[in-house]
Amino acid sequence: EKDENIKLFTITKQEKEKLLSQEILPFEIMNRQIEQEIEKNRKVVIVIDELQSLKGIYIDDEQMLFQELINYFVRITKVEHKAQVILVTSNAYFIEEIFTDTKLEGAAEFVFLDYLDDAEVYAWLLKRKFEEKEIEYILDKVGGYNWLLMQIIMRKKKNEDWQQLIKNAITQSKGKVITAVNHIEDTKFKQKVIVALKQLINNKGEQNLAFGSFDRKVLDFLIENEIVFYDPVNAKLKIQFRPFYYGIKQALSEYQGTTEEEEWFPD
Structure with a gap:
């Protein structure tokens, strides 16, 4: 058997x-x-x-x-x-x-795993022969996003165009945001999501939930669509990773004032 x-x-x-x-x-x-x-x-x-x-x-x-x-x-x-x-x-x-x-409170330890900080990324890239201006560019556009950093390093070793990886990541992030928002049928809720995204961008990708919290439904939407993640230690929302920050900015820049029947974002 x-x-x-x-x-x-x-x-x-x-x-x-x-x-x-x-x-x-x-x-x-x-x-x-x-x-x-x-x-x-x-x-x-x-x-x-x-x-x-x-x-x-x-x-x-x-x-x-x-x-x-x-x-x-x-x-x-x-x-x-x-x-x-x-x-x-x-x-x-x-x-x-x-x-x-559940009965988990008091019975478990919470461990929060974040991306690499800028100092770690800087030291890592410096050891791999990246120039200062290249490191500054990567820190700005990628931050501590581990997976993308590894791809960039591998491309660099092969003398291939690693900057295109970053551009692709930003474009994909933009597309994910536009797709998620376009699938919202409730126009008023869609507008709330857009306002929340603008607020995140204005706050450099973070939102302290202790001050000016988002609508709970908006919060759930952003988290479930993996646009943001929640840092329970500091009670903050953060954009998933740095390319997403620029992807959201690009998506918002394409936003056009529309009637209720039209899409909030262009296809």
Whole structure:
């Protein structure tokens, strides 16, 4: 009988049938397999990435999947000491919801991973033989956006046009903003989003939520579309990365005053 892999744990076909018929709960299978690993003197570490993808999924009419899952994780870590659990999300605002809606508060440590700061980027690029004016350009347009920095360095090594990578990143960011806003059907809400984007640009890509907070729906929209991320340590909104800042600026520069029936952004 072949086993089936469901990312974190392995189930047999028979167990799958019982799960589908609700004869057993997934937590029972998870618990049994964790205990099997412990019997083999193995440390159990469970990692779940993009936790926010579980948002809105219900086990039944009342129980949300992520709530039950996290409460289970609290039990196996803090109460039973069977495992360690690492939860990763690109939506830090969702983390605050989790702390409020589950037993996670007081039972977990929050670690905020940001992009590289300018000093780190400067030292990194200097070691890789970038000229001062090139470093200044990259700091301005890219900042500490790790992935793009790596691509730039690889292009530089091959004597290829690395500046085009930056231009492409800005253009793609602009397109993402325009597409997201154009999909908003409610004209008044669309205008609120545009005002929020302008506010972010005027504040150099940041917004302190303690002073002049955005409308909650606008906040959710910007975060869910990965235009901004939430820094829960400092209660700030920040534009995802530096190319996005310039992408938003370009998108806003194309904004034209229109009637309610027309698009807020051009196609």
